[in-house]
Amino acid sequence: MSRILFVMLHPGFIRYYEDALLALAAAGHHVHVAFEISRDKLGESVLAQRLAASSPRITCGTTPPRPESVRDFLARADRTATRSGERRIRRSLEEAREEAWESLATTVRLMVDYLRFFDPAFAHAEKLRSRAEKRLPRVYAPLVRLAGRSGARAWFGAALNALEEAIPANAAVEAFVREQRPDLLLVTPLIELGSQQVDYVKCARRLGIRTALCVASWDNLTSKGLVRVIPDHVVVWNEAQKKEAVTLHGVPPERVAVTGAQLFDRWFDARPGRTREEFCRDVGLDPGRPFVLYVGSSIFIAPDEVPFVERWISRLRHSGDRAVASLGVLVRPHPANSRQWRTLDVSRWSNVAIWPPIGSDPNAPDFRRDYFDSLYHSAGVVGINTSAQLEAGIVGRAVFTIRTPEFAHAQEGTLHFQHLVSPEGGLVQSAGTLDEHVEQLARTLRGEWDAGEQNRRFVRSFIRPFGEDVPAVPVFARAIASFAALPAPDPRGERKSALVLRPCVYAVACAARALAEDRPLWVYGIRPFLAVGVHAAALAYKVRTFARERARLFAKRLRRTARRAWHESSRVLAKRWRRAQGRAKRAVAAASSAHRKG
Amino acid sequence: MGASVHAVAAPRPARAELDPFSIDALNARAFGEAGAASEGAPAGWRARAARRRASIWQEIHRELRRHAGDERLPFDLRGALRRAAHRAHERSEAAARRAGPPPLARRWLRDAPRVDMPDDLERRMRETAAAAGVDPDGPIVTLEIRSAVENFFEAIDDLRARGYQAVRIGRADAGPLRRPGVVDLAPLPRSAAADVYILLRSRFLVCEGGAVQRAAYLTHTPTLLLGAPDPFSGYPVRRDGLYTLAAVVDLDTGRTLDPAALLTETFFRNARNCGYRSHTPAEIRAAVAELEEGLRQGWLETDSQARFRSRVAAASAALSHLPHVARWGADEGFIGDGRLARFQADRT
Numbered sequence: 050m051s052r053i054l055f056v057m058l059h060p061g062f063i064r065y066y067e068d069a070l071l072a073l074a075a076a077g078h079h080v081h082v083a084f085e086i087s088r089d090k091l092g093e094s095v096l097a098q099r100l101a102a103s104s105p106r107i108t109c110g111t112t113p114p115r116p117e118s119v120r121d122f123l124a125r126a127d128r129t130a131t132r133s134g135e136r137r138i139r140r141s142l143e144e145a146r147e148e149a150w151e152s153l154a155t156t157v158r159l160m161v162d163y164l165r166f167f168d169p170a171f172a173h174a175e176k177l178r179s180r181a182e183k184r185l186p187r188v189y190a191p192l193v194r195l196a197g198r199s200g201a202r203a204w205f206g207a208a209l210n211a212l213e214e215a216i217p218a219n220a221a222v223e224a225f226v227r228e229q230r231p232d233l234l235l236v237t238p239l240i241e242l243g244s245q246q247v248d249y250v251k252c253a254r255r256l257g258i259r260t261a262l263c264v265a266s267w268d269n270l271t272s273k274g275l276v277r278v279i280p281d282h283v284v285v286w287n288e289a290q291k292k293e294a295v296t297l298h299g300v301p302p303e304r305v306a307v308t309g310a311q312l313f314d315r316w317f318d319a320r321p322g323r324t325r326e327e328f329c330r331d332v333g334l335d336p337g338r339p340f341v342l343y344v345g346s347s348i349f350i351a352p353d354e355v356p357f358v359e360r361w362i363s364r365l366r367h368s369g370d371r372a373v374a375s376l377g378v379l380v381r382p383h384p385a386n387s388r389q390w391r392t393l394d395v396s397r398w399s400n401v402a403i404w405p406p407i408g409s410d411p412n413a414p415d416f417r418r419d420y421f422d423s424l425y426h427s428a429g430v431v432g433i434n435t436s437a438q439l440e441a442g443i444v445g446r447a448v449f450t451i452r453t454p455e456f457a458h459a460q461e462g463t464l465h466f467q468h469l470v471s472p473e474g475g476l477v478q479s480a481g482t483l484d485e486h487v488e489q490l491a492r493t494l495r496g497e498w499d500a501g502e503q504n505r506r507f508v509r510s511f512i513r514p515f516g517e518d519v520p521a522v523p524v525f526a527r528a529i530a531s532f533a534a535l536p537a538p539d540p541r542g543e544r545k546s547a548l549v550l551r552p553c554v555y556a557v558a559c560a561a562r563a564l565a566e567d568r569p570l571w572v573y574g575i576r577p578f579l580a581v582g583v584h585a586a587a588l589a590y591k592v593r594t595f596a597r598e599r600a601r602l603f604a605k606r607l608r609r610t611a612r613r614a615w616h617e618s619s620r621v622l623a624k625r626w627r628r629a630q631g632r633a634k635r636a637v638a639a640a641s642s643a644h645r646k647g
Numbered sequence: 648m649g650a651s652v653h654a655v656a657a658p659r660p661a662r663a664e665l666d667p668f669s670i671d672a673l674n675a676r677a678f679g680e681a682g683a684a685s686e687g688a689p690a691g692w693r694a695r696a697a698r699r700r701a702s703i704w705q706e707i708h709r710e711l712r713r714h715a716g717d718e719r720l721p722f723d724l725r726g727a728l729r730r731a732a733h734r735a736h737e738r739s740e741a742a743a744r745r746a747g748p749p750p751l752a753r754r755w756l757r758d759a760p761r762v763d764m765p766d767d768l769e770r771r772m773r774e775t776a777a778a779a780g781v782d783p784d785g786p787i788v789t790l791e792i793r794s795a796v797e798n799f800f801e802a803i804d805d806l807r808a809r810g811y812q813a814v815r816i817g818r819a820d821a822g823p824l825r826r827p828g829v830v831d832l833a834p835l836p837r838s839a840a841a842d843v844y845i846l847l848r849s850r851f852l853v854c855e856g857g858a859v860q861r862a863a864y865l866t867h868t869p870t871l872l873l874g875a876p877d878p879f880s881g882y883p884v885r886r887d888g889l890y891t892l893a894a895v896v897d898l899d900t901g902r903t904l905d906p907a908a909l910l911t912e913t914f915f916r917n918a919r920n921c922g923y924r925s926h927t928p929a930e931i932r933a934a935v936a937e938l939e940e941g942l943r944q945g946w947l948e949t950d951s952q953a954r955f956r957s958r959v960a961a962a963s964a965a966l967s968h969l970p971h972v973a974r975w976g977a978d979e980g981f982i983g984d985g986r987l988a989r990f991q992a993d994r995t
Contacts, residue, residue, distance in 0.1 A: 131839075345897050353899045355922070356793075356794060356925070359794065359795050359925060360794065360795040360796075360797075360821055362795075362823065363795035363796075363797035363798060364795070364797065366797065367800070388898040388899070388922075389898065389922055391896050391897075391898050391901040391922060392896045392898075392922035392923060393925045394894075394924055394925075407901070446961075453939060454820055455818075456822065482822065482823075483822050560991065561726065568709070569702070569706060570711065571706075572706050574712070576710065579710055579714070580714070583714045583720070583724075583728070586724055587720050587721055587724055590721045590724050593720065594721070
């Protein structure tokens, strides 16, 4: 049986692969899951513990620490930080060298990621482009913009790829992969902006280990970075993602494997945990009325969602259609974007509730059951742009969205939204205005429109491409097992050109390390002078301190000598005085005895 | 410090593109504001130079702090570097203040002359308004709405019963406003001067944005500002002004902050951790009724309203070191002759 190393950015990605990993373990494969960074925002560490406890063939751990993670890189570039921090005192030249290479790698990858958003496919993705730009130190942004807007995009991209090739593999990563000796290395998500997972793919290639990228979610290939070093295999959900991998990331079609969306299998088999009446009573809705579920979106998609939802509920309540006006409304905040919902005062309307309560633990046993029940018992699901809309489609509910200018960046401005609303196979009923949306809801409530066939078509094309009844987890597990069973590729050494260029590229790496601080260029100009000034002042200070210390010591010794001299001289004098006194006494005594005798 | 640095990096407004009789143009000319957002930095070489100076001092501050953190340097030298860094930071802040928009000249605004349109422009705007269904000679109330339009229905019905015609201006992001007695200009393509014309013709304005409120000071239109995010920026300058504060919610605990808590430094330092809740229809109706009655029957200020004004003025002096308060707070002790709506003042 095979040994598989799965490198994940953080334990939150277990949610996407938990069932698939268990299936692999059940088939006898050994899987070690390594996390690049820790994250416990939504209790992700619990997921890792639960996964490791679920099978003796699954182990979890961390990847080796990096001299400079992407997080460190971005923190160094934070101009608004009040404390610029202490100078890092490096232990060795080797460490300085590694930090420089890491800085260059992150810089090059962030530039590639920014550059990709100048592709005509992203013409409307203004917010995605600006997000990628914000991560990049400002000094590079005009250069990338110029290349992106001129005809030099391909040329500039090729130059960046050549730089990426010239960056040596990270020694700690290589040692880690060598120590694990996997038959197959899996990585996810790989496409985070500036991701360092590229190094795992590079190391595996060098060591002759087969690699595969597991595309975790439906927006991964279109809203984030580029697959900078193409692995041996790319595992995607469906043909639409395969097309994205090929056209937007340059992955050869024969390397792409379509398996279906393995994370949604549980939704097909799930059954409600309670009746509709029980559920409505639990969440505080009128069991006698149908309700619509509003599913919140992530913070990037909807940073300020509450005012919109207030307008939406108000519009429903003032609808001329009695069924819509009295419809129950259940709001389900996005687990990672729930704080803002504290400002929604549901008491101002009747039959409106928020569920689950804000701050609920997403790893609690009832959390998923509550979620399924809220989808299952709803009359329809409304959202801006979120994967909950996919889940609603699987459960068979009518799904709605409203296109609104405040969320244009997350709707027309993203490519993955088109999967939802595409006339050829999308599952969401999209409305340009709230009035149109209310009309769509009213039609659904009257039974004039049934989402069933549309949802099934979407599920067949997007979620389960091998058939509605064919679960994706076994397909995914079989695909992974077959990759692991393939003969290992030949180790690919570094290109000679890369070795020749490396000394020059190292100079670039040192510059990249300094420029990652994202300071104005004149700062780098004055820095050596300031450093010399400060160290000269330090030297002068030390000299002065040394001289002062010496002088103090000299004075002390002088005082001591004087005291000693005084002390000793006073003792001699006293002795002489005593002797003189003795002599005088003796003389007086002799004189008086002579006088008596005489 | 971080906020001030962000402020100095704000984009310059394209003032040349503004219609000279738009609300944005009035704000830009009178208050140095960059359009409807009203928080942008002013243009001009002086401001640019000040921004540049602020940036340079800030960078020097960071460089000095960088060395001050080096534990290999002598202790006293590090202390000296820290003090120098602090001085550089103060200079940066001072330059950033000079680069920012000027403080709101509340005393000047109280006595500011009324802005009027040239006759030919007014005639054209009158025709445009009449064509849209506005009765320019009748009693008009202007609405500028950003939250749910349905929240205003009760207030609109009240106004209609009292013989007013409501005209909505501004942007239509909150959706169309369809209600008897309302002319909704917001979704219609129109000249930017049309909004100012409506303001000039109105008995009073009910708005949810500070920029429109300040433009109304120049047209001498009494105002009701709804849902001000803090007690200072929207405090009405003139006696015929009223405002309400948005309910501020602590996003960590879900607790609604008392209006008195908005007069503390903690609130401004923790603003990113706060969310805002809009008013209920009943609250809007009460505030509109208070303004309408005040204008019709004369103002009767309650003790709580007078007390709140004093507290805002006192807090303004105490918090003048905060950039936001320095910009919007009291002008030599004068915060305004207007007041907080009674339903809120009575709760403080």
